[in-house]
Amino acid sequence: MKAYDVVVLGAGPGGMTAALYASRSNLSVLIIDRGIYGGQMNNTAEIENYPGFESILGPDLSEKMYQSATRFGAEYAYGAVTSIEDHDSYKVVNTDDGSYQAKAIVIATGSEHRKLGAEGEETYSGRGVSYCAVCDGAFFKGKEVVVIGGGDSAVEEGLYLAQLASKVTVIHRRDQLRAQQIIQKRAFANEKMNFIWNAQVQSIDGDQQVVTGVTYQDKVTGESKTVPASGAFIYVGIEPMTSAFKDLGILDEKGWVLTDDQMATKVPGIFAVGDVRKKELRQITTAVGDGGLAGQGVFNYIQSLADAKLKA
Numbered sequence: 001m002k003a004y005d006v007v008v009l010g011a012g013p014g015g016m017t018a019a020l021y022a023s024r025s026n027l028s029v030l031i032i033d034r035g036i037y038g039g040q041m042n043n044t045a046e047i048e049n050y051p052g053f054e055s056i057l058g059p060d061l062s063e064k065m066y067q068s069a070t071r072f073g074a075e076y077a078y079g080a081v082t083s084i085e086d087h088d089s090y091k092v093v094n095t096d097d098g099s100y101q102a103k104a105i106v107i108a109t110g111s112e113h114r115k116l117g118a119e120g121e122e123t124y125s126g127r128g129v130s131y132c133a134v135c136d137g138a139f140f141k142g143k144e145v146v147v148i149g150g151g152d153s154a155v156e157e158g159l160y161l162a163q164l165a166s167k168v169t170v171i172h173r174r175d176q177l178r179a180q181q182i183i184q185k186r187a188f189a190n191e192k193m194n195f196i197w198n199a200q201v202q203s204i205d206g207d208q209q210v211v212t213g214v215t216y217q218d219k220v221t222g223e224s225k226t227v228p229a230s231g232a233f234i235y236v237g238i239e240p241m242t243s244a245f246k247d248l249g250i251l252d253e254k255g256w257v258l259t260d261d262q263m264a265t266k267v268p269g270i271f272a273v274g275d276v277r278k279k280e281l282r283q284i285t286t287a288v289g290d291g292g293l294a295g296q297g298v299f300n301y302i303q304s305l306a307d308a309k310l311k312a
Helices: 013-024 039-043 058-070 133-140 152-162 181-189 284-311
Strands: 002-009 029-033 075-078 081-087 090-095 098-107 111-113 144-148 167-171 193-196 199-206 211-218 224-228 231-234 238-240 270-272
Touching: 002 013, 002 090, 002 284, 013 029, 013 039, 013 058, 013 098, 013 284, 029 098, 039 058, 058 075, 098 284, 133 152, 133 231, 144 152, 152 167, 152 181, 152 193, 152 231, 211 231, 270 284
Parallel strands: 002 029, 002 098, 029 075, 098 270, 144 167, 144 231, 167 193
Antiparallel strands: 081 090, 090 098, 111 238, 199 211, 211 224
């Protein structure tokens, strides 16, 4: 079992920043991710709120962060984490491709899109149902699509789809959007975008092969209506990817990791950063801030282990 000072679980902006800070402190660092580095940044067309860039493509920012994260010797490995074993002065990270030992761990596994739970969602997943406009939008060029949701992600992805689709209909269960005002203004000004309010999606319809429409109930009148569409893009919230850590006692009732303001959990040597934490704002900038604090916290923790060993 190969041993490191620090194992970072997840290669999103928070995890990569933690790896950068820890490796700059001359600690041996391994980053583990089940996919390509960058996390959800890879699914974002344009990022306009990251300092230093007026606008940058998500995959481009991912590449820049990865180069920074690994320049001081941090290693990268593919794998899905299955569990963590706490042995006080060291931890064991178990993955589907082997196990690793570490003095400290940074959990940066992020979150994933919540399922809508409507009839037809699973049936037509990958055949018209999508959770990523950047990934799948090109398949709907010149076609009509539906976006379900009303937050930042839903409206931003709707605007992206409007560059490709002939019509974008946003279905929202409330009577107003929750997205930032600047994003709302862009959406309302876009002639390709339409909005249906106070609507509860009942089903995603299809012809056994592909999506053909979305049926919703008008919450005011009780009437059911169907919007013709070739694609349904769902943005109804996110859920933490923390099932591998349920036995550590560091999660709240909804599965978010609880930390102090230095990113430390109640288990000594285990830290958490980014979207996996219980927090108000989940953005690239806040994940990077978390990562810096965790990287420094990891160094201080490992130093405390060395000091205790000397005193003993």
